[in-house]
Amino acid sequence: MSGPSNYQPGSAFEKWLDTRLPIIRLGYDSIVDFPTPKNLNYWYTFGGILTFCLAVQIVTGIVLAMHYVASAQPFIEGSNISQAFASVQRIQRDVSYGWLIQSLHTVGASMFFIAVYIHMFRGLYYGSYKAPREILWAIGVVIFLLMMATAFMGYVLPWGQMSFHGAAVITNLIGAFPVVGDALRTWIWGDFAVSNATLNRFFSLHYLMPFVIAAMVGMHIWALHVPGNNNPTGVEVKSKADTVPFHPFYTVKDAFALALFMILFAAFVFFMPDALGHPDNYIPANALSTPTHIVPEWYFLPFYAILRAIPDKLGGVIAMFGSIMVLFALPWLDTSRVKSMRYRPLARQFFLLFVVACLTLGYVGAQPAEGLFLIIAQIATAYYFLFFLAILPILGIVERPGNAPASISEAVLKPGAARPAHAAAE
Amino acid sequence: MAEANTAPGMMTPLGHGAGTNEHDASRRDFIFIAAGAAGAIGAAAVVWPLIDQMNPAGDARALATIEFDLAKLELGQEVRFTWQGKPVFARRRTPEEITKSEQTALSALKDKLSRNQGLPASADASDANRVPVGPDGKPKPEFIVLVGTCTHLGCVPVFGQGDFGGWFCPCHGSHYDTAGRIRIGPAPANLEVPKLAFVTDSVVRIG
Numbered sequence: 186m187s188g189p190s191n192y193q194p195g196s197a198f199e200k201w202l203d204t205r206l207p208i209i210r211l212g213y214d215s216i217v218d219f220p221t222p223k224n225l226n227y228w229y230t231f232g233g234i235l236t237f238c239l240a241v242q243i244v245t246g247i248v249l250a251m252h253y254v255a256s257a258q259p260f261i262e263g264s265n266i267s268q269a270f271a272s273v274q275r276i277q278r279d280v281s282y283g284w285l286i287q288s289l290h291t292v293g294a295s296m297f298f299i300a301v302y303i304h305m306f307r308g309l310y311y312g313s314y315k316a317p318r319e320i321l322w323a324i325g326v327v328i329f330l331l332m333m334a335t336a337f338m339g340y341v342l343p344w345g346q347m348s349f350h351g352a353a354v355i356t357n358l359i360g361a362f363p364v365v366g367d368a369l370r371t372w373i374w375g376d377f378a379v380s381n382a383t384l385n386r387f388f389s390l391h392y393l394m395p396f397v398i399a400a401m402v403g404m405h406i407w408a409l410h411v412p413g414n415n416n417p418t419g420v421e422v423k424s425k426a427d428t429v430p431f432h433p434f435y436t437v438k439d440a441f442a443l444a445l446f447m448i449l450f451a452a453f454v455f456f457m458p459d460a461l462g463h464p465d466n467y468i469p470a471n472a473l474s475t476p477t478h479i480v481p482e483w484y485f486l487p488f489y490a491i492l493r494a495i496p497d498k499l500g501g502v503i504a505m506f507g508s509i510m511v512l513f514a515l516p517w518l519d520t521s522r523v524k525s526m527r528y529r530p531l532a533r534q535f536f537l538l539f540v541v542a543c544l545t546l547g548y549v550g551a552q553p554a555e556g557l558f559l560i561i562a563q564i565a566t567a568y569y570f571l572f573f574l575a576i577l578p579i580l581g582i583v584e585r586p587g588n589a590p591a592s593i594s595e596a597v598l599k600p601g602a603a604r605p606a607h608a609a610a611e
Numbered sequence: 612m613a614e615a616n617t618a619p620g621m622m623t624p625l626g627h628g629a630g631t632n633e634h635d636a637s638r639r640d641f642i643f644i645a646a647g648a649a650g651a652i653g654a655a656a657v658v659w660p661l662i663d664q665m666n667p668a669g670d671a672r673a674l675a676t677i678e679f680d681l682a683k684l685e686l687g688q689e690v691r692f693t694w695q696g697k698p699v700f701a702r703r704r705t706p707e708e709i710t711k712s713e714q715t716a717l718s719a720l721k722d723k724l725s726r727n728q729g730l731p732a733s734a735d736a737s738d739a740n741r742v743p744v745g746p747d748g749k750p751k752p753e754f755i756v757l758v759g760t761c762t763h764l765g766c767v768p769v770f771g772q773g774d775f776g777g778w779f780c781p782c783h784g785s786h787y788d789t790a791g792r793i794r795i796g797p798a799p800a801n802l803e804v805p806k807l808a809f810v811t812d813s814v815v816r817i818g
């Protein structure tokens with residue numbers, strides 16, 4: 186997409202098409218001949234893996250929607266089991282291969298988040314958010330927000346106890362906003378509590394959002410192909426010698442990584458489809474009693490921990506949203522001119538601590554918010570924000586970076602030569 | 612605006628002069644702004660129904676009230692039912708609970724407002740302001756009727772746990788007393804008391 190095109194239409198048909206709709210040229214320039222830094226490692230395969238995950242969710246989701254019934258009404262007169270709950274049970278038991286498709290979709294949501302978190306930490310470590318890739322990064326954060334909204338609404342659909350009360354807790358966050366909070370919450374519910382109306386609109390939006398995500402992924406890749414990939418050295422491509430064509434070098438590398446990822450995916454789907462979920466969601470929703478221990482899906486736990494770490498209701502909500510909004514500002518918060526943390530001895534250590542803080546938040550998010558857990562959550566939350574708002578801005582000024590290689594080729598051909606002396610641990 | 616130029620039937624020759632252009636420009640500006648304004652109003656008129664359709668529909672709003680017979684409650688018993696999709700707790704309190712609740716000083720409360728939809732917003736959270744008022748105009752402290760939605764993030768508290776003999780919200784640990792007032796925990800406000808009206812001596816209409 187960037188630079189001159191090397192596409193040579195072969196057949197007469199390709200020539201004819203190329204002067205009318207150069208779609209083959211677009212594909213050729215984007216995924217065959219695209220010049221790619223020759224030193225991309227396996228952390229760079231997660232973009233392809235994420236595209237695969239989105240495709241899996243869309244295909245399995247469309248199939249599920251053929252059998253799913255979005256209704257909170259009792260499935261038999263007087264029953265406390267809703268049609269929605271019953272239809273998911275029916276998918277798992279009676280629909281041909283329904284167990285497989287349902288399991289692929291549920292496990293797929295978790296796999297999607299595993300991949301996106303790795304993808305994001307990768308970007309953080311190699312400084313991929315820095316100029317000229319700020320927009321690319323911001324689109325990524327938008328995709329992450331859309332994914333969270335999609336997964337949240339999807340989790341409500343089976344209308345189990347966690348679905349229902351999780352939806353209640355999260356929509357009640359909106360009520361924390363002064364003045365408009367109450368009206369906004371009722372507007373989102375479509376009733377005076379989480380209800381049938383809520384379930385129906387969540388289904389409608391859950392169906393829609395993945396296609397919005399797909400469109401954003403298109404923009405993400407467009408914004409990637411203008412400056413081209415960053416790479417583990419953070420040194421921009423200087424000459425053709427620094428690159429290899431995307432195909433076959435990275436198509437094969439991506440495919441290999443994807444195969445490994447699919448093994449993990451399949452292990453969950455076939456041997457422990459419910460391991461990542463919560464057993465309470467197999468209890469039909471009951472508006473009159475909340476599960477004693479209410480927790481979101483694992484991929485929301487760090488944010489849930491931040492929410493609960495702040496003793497004030499509105500403050501907690503602001504901190505939770507702020508923890509994602511700060512990512513938009515990151516390209517301008519990090520003042521260092523060196524991109525990759527490979528050559529930033531101090532930043533690397535603070536980064537490792539940041540990863541630990543995120544994992545810690547995930548852990549305490551699943552624990553009751555009291556006593557020691559609460560204190561740990563507060564410390565980790567403080568570090569999360571300090572990392573972005575204080576450490577990265579200050580480090581860029583005070584840190585003495587190591588010597589980055591002059592070019593990608595130099596880094597590849599003489600590994601170690603350009604490393605800072607104290608980077609032996611990497 | 613030059614009078615002559617607007618005279619009907621008077622065609623200006625092409626490239627006639629600056630006056631004509633100015634005149635056209637101001638006419639175009641007007642048409643442009645008028646068309647833009649009409650478009651914006653039209654768009655707003657279409658967008659509003661698209662937004663408002665998400666508010667509670669007529670049938671949901673019609674379920675505004677429900678009746679409950681307090682005489683059915685045994686001493687110390689709590690009954691739960693839903694009103695507008697929200698859980699409601701109706702409970703008959705024991706004499707000890709009533710005395711204890713009545714003697715609680717306002718200064719000991721985290722939220723000092725009654726949160727009673729039947730009272731002005733500024734009414735204080737004394738026990739008398741939380742219990743139903745009978746047909747004779749006197750408070751009925753043996754009963755308490757509450758919206759069972761934790762004012763923190765909307766979980767449903769359970770009765771009989773917590774440090775104040777009332778409700779406890781397991782989600783993030785809010786303790787309410789036997790009048791449904793928040794005592795400790797992250798919840799900012801007392802459990803809401805719905806608007807209550809007695810239709811007979813014991814049957815109360817909620818909402």
Ligand code: HEM
Pocket residue numbers: 239242243244245246247248249250253273287290291294297332335336337339340341342343391392395396398
């Ligand atoms: C970004 C992509 C998506 C994510 C992250 C996602 C996530 C989820 C999650 C977490 C659930 C709850 C699963 C459970 O607890 O059993 C769910 C359910 C569901 N999703 Fe999706 N989904 C995505 C795309 C789609 C698409 C594209 C459709 C339809 C076109 C769809 C249709 C459904 C249906 C019908 C259910 C309810 C049945 C069930 O629970 O298995 N999803 N989704």
Ligand code: FES
Pocket residue numbers: 761762763764765766780781782783784785796797798
């Ligand atoms: S919802 Fe009750 S304490 Fe949080």
